[in-house]
Amino acid sequence: MSENRDERITDLLRKNGLKATKGRVEVLELFFEAGRPLAQMQIMEMLRLKLDRASVYRILNAFAEAGIIHTAYVDGRHRVYELPDKCSGRNCHPHFSCRGCGMTACLEDFHVHYKGTLGKGFVAERQKVLIEGLCPDCKKT
Amino acid sequence: MSENRDERITDLLRKNGLKATKGRVEVLELFFEAGRPLAQMQIMEMLRLKLDRASVYRILNAFAEAGIIHTAYVDGRHRVYELPDKCSGRNCHPHFSCRGCGMTACLEDFHVHYKGTLGKGFVAERQKVLIEGLCPDCKKT
DNA sequence: TTCATTTTGCAATTATGTCGCATCTATGTT
DNA sequence: AACATAGATGCGACATAATTGCAAAATGAA
Structure with missing residues (x-):
């Protein structure tokens, strides 16, 4: 095993x-x-x-x-x-980061949609979405 | 003045x-x-x-x-x-960052919508959305 | 103007990450 | 199984970002 x-x-x-x-x-x-x-x-x-x-x-x-x-x-x-299997390229899922303890987690059930244009000549390669806040443990204190 | x-x-x-x-x-x-x-x-x-x-x-x-x-x-x-006047709290606009020169810009005409839930007990305070790529100058080279 | 409180400059320190080099290890070959 | 060697590791030195302690200077209230 x-x-x-x-x-x-x-x-x-x-x-x-x-x-x-x-x-x-x-x-x-x-x-x-x-x-x-x-x-x-x-x-x-x-x-x-x-x-x-x-x-x-x-x-x-x-x-x-x-x-x-x-x-x-x-x-x-x-x-x-x-690991990239869960998070690759432009379809990267968002992450959560706790400002208390610094722990980072993946937000699987969280979907991000965006619309709009970058300026002329700009090329987008990746997106990164981060939600900052408090995790249950740090919320208590 | x-x-x-x-x-x-x-x-x-x-x-x-x-x-x-x-x-x-x-x-x-x-x-x-x-x-x-x-x-x-x-x-x-x-x-x-x-x-x-x-x-x-x-x-x-x-x-x-x-x-x-x-x-x-x-x-x-x-x-x-x-400055926070243009970018506050949960309605923070996205940013663009060039991987060539490291320049950062605000994406005013870029709107982000998301749906889903954080886990139980998690509190969201801010969101940060970053598009990474190349700016017009760095794209050329 | 005077004076208590803050802020600044400087130097030293911490933290994150990289590099060079001698030594060691994993792996293909015999 | 033992060997050869390309490549990985440990160690120390270095590079850069950011913080801290402390004496000197600046702020702003009396």
């Missing part, structure tokens, strides 16, 4: 031209388990500092370049990364 | 409980003149380094806390700030 998962992750890495190193497997597992966008700092904590800071950044950059993950929102300080 | 403007700005500062210092007046003038979101770096350049870096940050934070400006989009590197 854990082996199946490992195999799936290993395959995913190799299919994308990346060696399946311990660090990469562990980071990618985190993304599958988390099911929500993660920042570098959170990954470091979840791995209990088993990996070097620079390595985590390099892993995230490699994943992003390969398309395994892509960078989602930035709350002013942190880049967050997530 | 310039005095009227200065007076208006001075009043705005005092009304919000902030002393009308030279630096604050100059920064706030910039925002009124620019009519678009500004990053700290741009402000420094426009003021030709007359103010210390730390002071600019403190001024921006003070303004943001007082509600005179608020932080808008981040293009991955820079926080940008803008």
Whole structure:
């Protein structure tokens, strides 16, 4: 079971031209388990500092370049990364970010429509929609 | 005329409980003149380094806390700030950010509608919509 | 003008992210 | 299974954005 998962992750890495190193497997597992966008700092904590800071950044950059993950929102300080299967290109779903604890979540049941034109000569490549507010925990305090 | 403007700005500062210092007046003038979101770096350049870096940050934070400006989009590197009159609360207009030069613009004729629900207990306070792409200049190259 | 309170400038510090280089590891080949 | 090597990691140094402590200066109320 854990082996199946490992195999799936290993395959995913190799299919994308990346060696399946311990660090990469562990980071990618985190993304599958988390099911929500993660920042570098959170990954470091979840791995209990088993990996070097620079390595985590390099892993995230490699994943992003390969398309395994892509960078989602930035709350002013942190880049967050997530698996693209749920969130790709122009149909990117919105995200929620808590101003209390900084947690980020995907808003699956939230649909965004927009109409209008960009100026002449402008090209749109991606949209990012972020709802800021308070999560249930931070709302209490 | 310039005095009227200065007076208006001075009043705005005092009304919000902030002393009308030279630096604050100059920064706030910039925002009124620019009519678009500004990053700290741009402000420094426009003021030709007359103010210390730390002071600019403190001024921006003070303004943001007082509600005179608020932080808008981040293009991955820079926080940008803008006057709230054109962009307030849940009716915030979208922004465009060029991945080439990092320039940020307001999209006035661009309307965003969304429907759906946040999870239980979540409170939405603001929305941020960002279209990323290329501006006419960067498109050429 | 005087004076208490804030704000500023400067330097040092923290935080995020990148880079170079020596060492180590994953993987295809023998 | 052992080997060779392209590529990944750890470490330290560096780059940039932003914050903080503290002494000196400026604001604005009396």
